[in-house]
Amino acid sequence: MLAFLTRRTIGAVVTLLIIAAVTFFLFFAVPADPARLACGKVCPPELLEQARRNLGLDAPVWQQFVAWLAGLVVGRDYEGLGHCPAPCLGYSFVNREPVLETILDRLPLTLSLTFGAAVLFLLFGVGTGVVAALRRGRPLDKIASVASLIGASVQIYFVGTLAMYFLVYQWQILDQPRYVPLTEDPIGWAYGLLLPWVVLSLIFTANYTRITRSTMVEQLTEDYVRTAVAKGLPRRTVVGRFALRGTLIPVVTIFGVDLGHLIGGAIITETTFGLQGIGRLAVRAVTDSDLPMLMATVLLAATAIVVFSIIVDVLYAVIDPRVRLS
Incomplete structure (x- = not known):
């Protein structure tokens, strides 16, 4: 290692x-x-x-x-x-x-937006994909497939604009999205970013649902999974201990890439909700012809992707014992 x-x-x-x-x-x-x-x-x-x-x-x-x-x-x-x-x-x-001062000032918002949305789309995407695979061919599977197809087809600026209009301005269920430092007010931090989290996770959840479902269906036909079923192990153990671990390999791969891209700046999401993160900073650098700032945002995105690719490689061996790093 x-x-x-x-x-x-x-x-x-x-x-x-x-x-x-x-x-x-x-x-x-x-x-x-x-x-x-x-x-x-x-x-x-x-x-x-x-x-x-x-x-x-x-x-x-x-x-x-x-x-x-x-x-x-x-x-x-x-x-x-x-x-x-x-x-x-x-x-x-x-x-x-x-x-660097400007980057560090905007980075907490981007990190909050990235990891908050990541928790949602990872939980709902993987969970829905597993349930759809276990109910393959049944109504729940078909509903999840149609929903994931629709979710992968829509754009953040379209869903975000509709969500802002109805949930913030029309029905006043949520307040205007804003960033409050986590250390100052944890509840205000989560509440202010709740709508961007939900909208951003909605788009990504669709992809994770499709990938998880297809991989889980393949894993359930593997010999070691069928052997575990033949030995009489509980269904929960077979799915959670054997099939799910193999399913998570492609999920972790795309998860690392997505996190790297989002830390580099969720440009459309930040622009849609008026959040001043790394994405908006990159756009501002282009419009203002701020060359040093533009170079810094490009390098930040590249560094995030490279770092998370290393983390993903290490997680392979943790998730699946069949993978050995040498």
Whole structure:
């Protein structure tokens, strides 16, 4: 296990370095004037010149990249702007503050939105899929199949807009979605994000229901499951201890990918409900031509996906003893 984690960690670092290099050269080598992109749409001449000096655009591109990587480890000094502590993701000339500060300010909301919705769509998706597989061909199975097909077809902005109109404005069952820090008010935190959680989980639940059902149907025909049934083990033990563990392998795979994408920013969900998370930050960086901020959000999404892929690989051996990591 230790050797496996070491190899995967080294591979993850190499992957992130490649992503960082591609991102950096794409944003700094292709544009005619990276300083103007970094400075934003409304940029006075003095700020534009300051951006050019701080970005070191007079040096070769590879030297700029090395300096940027060094800033991630030891920090970086910006002329007239102060010191950016490590990990320094750059300085936003639009917000007039280090990129990391803005990221850390928006990250708690995105994490709350991601993990709250993940709990819902994992529980309901896997649970519904298991029940549908055990009731294969019966009315409950057909209802779950139709519901999952409809859920996978609709879009978040459509369901979110309808939910906002009826539940918030028309019937006033829920309040306008908002973010309250968990440490300040746990009840207000959950209540303020309840509607986004439900809408976001509704879309993902459909996919998890279909995948869980199809995999569970296959697992129930496996020899080791049929042997457990022949030995007279209780149905609950057969399903929970044997069939479900094999079913969770593909579920965990897509779950890790989905979590990585959501932490990188649930752009449509945050925009629909007016939440200021990483997704809205990425959109704002594009509209404001905030190049350092845009690079930081891209790297954050890539890092989340790489990290969760390693976690998923480790969970394989925990879920299914037949999987051995070496």
